[in-house]
Amino acid sequence: MCIVCKNMFAKNDLVRVVRNKQGEYLIDTTSKANGRGAYICKNKDCVVKCCEKRYLNKAFKAEVKDEVYANLKENYELIKD
Template sequence: MVLQKVKKVPQRKCIACQERDSKKGLIRIVKNKEGEIFLDPTGRANGRGAYICRSSECLQKAIKSKALNRAFKMEVPDEVYEHLLVELKEYE
């Protein structure tokens, strides 16, 4: 009898609503070495990552609670939030 090893599904937590989901179910926001902040749909870009649900409500909640500021240990400019909202619309 051969036992097949069950592959673990990586879990991540949304920084806005604190819900846990599979890594693929959430979308990654990255801050790279140059300080640029952008959505990373592949989940493989270099840099510090924070995960968020694929909904603009969760991004709005993260903006209101300054969750990205805490995740990236910096003040995130409003233009970046606006850009992220526009980008996220493509993945909803």
């Protein structure tokens, strides 16, 4: 489920962000990284809204750094087609 629009999507249509044991946030392109994950769908509106409204902070109940959001946006630029 997308944490922004709350709609269900197939895994292929979602980007997974993972917090690992070290407390680092990764854009998990393999869907295999260990840790707590949050999913954002690949709709541009959701990616933009996620960054603007800082949805990851809510999902992880933590302060997620700007660079994580920047990575998310960057990753989206790479996957959209």
